[in-house]
Amino acid sequence: MEENFTLLEQNRDLIDIAELRMDYLPVKELRDMNGIRKRMGIAAIATFRKVCDGGRFRGDEGFRRKTLLDAVQAGFEYVDLEYGFDFPEVEAAVLNKGTAVIRSIHNFSGVEVSKGSIKGMLSLPDSEIPKIAVYPQSSKDLLGLLQLYSTFKDREKKIIVGMGAYGFFSRILYRKFGSLLTYCSGAEASGAPGHISPEQLKDVYNLDIITPDTAVYGIIGNPVMHSRSPHLHNAGYRKYSMDAVYIPFPVDDPDQFMRFANTLSIKGFSVTVPYKKDVIRFLDNVDQSVIQADACNTVVRKDNGYEGWNTDIEGFFRPLEKRISLQDIKRIAIIGAGGAAGAVIRALKGLDAQIHIFNRTEEKARILSQKFGIRYFPLSSYEEIERCDLIVQTTNVGMHPLEDKTPLPGYRFRKEQIVYDLIYTPEETIFLKEAAAAGCRTINGLEMLFIQGKLQFKLFTGVDYPEN
Ligand code: NAP
Secondary structure (H helix, E strand, C coil), X not given: CHHHHHHHHHHHHHCCEEEEEHHHCCHHHHCCHHHHHHHHCCEEEEECCEHHHCCCECCCHHHHHHHHHHHHHCCCCEEEEECCCCCHHHHHHHHHHCCEEEEEEEECCCCCCCHHHHHHHHCCCCCEEEXXXXXXXXXXXXHHHHHHHHHCCCCCCCEEEECCCCCHHHHHCCCCCCCCCCCCCCCCHHHCCCCCCHHHHHHCCCHHHCCCXXXXXXXXXXXXXXXXXXXXXXXXXXXXXXXXXXXXXECCCHHHXXXXXXXXXXXXEEECCCCCCHHHHHCCEECHHHHHHCCCCEEEEECCEEEEECCHHHHHHHHHHHHCCHHHCCEEEEECCCXXXXXXXXXXXXXXXXXXXXXXXXXXXXXXXXHHCCEEEECCCHHHHHCCCEEEECCCECECCCCCCCCCCCCCCCCCCEEEECCCCCCXXXXXXXXXXXXXXXXXXXXXXXXXXXXHHHHHHCCCCCCC
């Protein structure tokens, strides 16, 4: 309980209500519900879940019921009771005290809820708040989660939550979907997929200004939850008081995601690994930049369909031209042949320099090299890489979950080489560390992230990203 109280004090100004998960506490700490309730000093939900319902409690059912009863008597404003929980004494106490009942159903392995349970939840008395927590496992499940919102749209009070990374958007958009509240966790737990701290909810996602009409933007990719783009875009919306929010959407199936994006009317999204090429097939109009790079990192929804852009070209080039004299660059190594590599080659193509591609998969290197009329080599051609003045690392090797890897293991940099790694998290990859240790000038992907993101902001909203 002391840990809980510390957490509560740290977040008191950011939250409206706290849930006491009694099943996480040692039994001996549950004896004084009055004392706990009093010290909480904030609206509170009492929850005491058994293992079979997704909680932690394995003990005596009589004790659980008695403790729930104690919580109601102690004045908890809400008590979370599983759907099907039947205990007349608790029900009577709830009526007597005016406690609100959250009637909950959980599915920890998908979004399906039986027809019978839905029917039962829909016919709960108005004094009870149906809560459905489901765990979407893939892009395919997203529409199932949206379907739950429409099924319950006429219930004035309800709580519908998508757990995990795929359900993350539902925590941010709870007001848009008409949920009574959204759940957040202390900073430690917020590292788990889909969990978020109260501070991040407010500072990164502007939760305090999200309305039912909020326009939804985001970023798709896999992995994507680490992305810093939400910080950038949401800070811009806040600065301009725009009713908009930008959310990371992990995607494992772009076709399914597009169905979801249509249903939710997502107004625009950034595209990252590994979908920059694949997303082109969904576009109704493409800007020249997409054709030039054969990759798209920005999708904007217009009245006549989706429009695609590539802001990586400029985003990549500006930090480079600012730092080095480009006429000294005669030979360039591009490591990788994915979506980002296309934008990089496009940006460098105007220079008086030879550009070579080095990639793991020969076929992809061949296609890209043919498009630009340049040569390609296997990734292991270290002698060729050594001859280059500029090395641009465009693979995702070095980024989570490959942060302890380099795409060129054992490669020895020459100190005259300039090394640009597009990855921005971590800010210094193993690749850049090794280059810096050899005395090379290095550039990471952070500035590129900001520049390409600010250009996207303009495409999404029609206004320039705020100064400073
Ligand atoms: P992508 O289209 O999926 O391409 C990934 C590339 O990485 C492919 O060439 C792939 O080689 C290579 N690769 C993946 N795993 C590998 C491994 N284990 N060993 C060797 N090569 C491997 O991704 P992308 O959209 O181009 O993005 C690539 C990176 O650039 C990401 O880290 C992204 O964050 C970064 N980026 C940063 C910014 C920025 O603003 N700073 C902007 C754009 C991109 P194969 O062809 O063999 O599969």
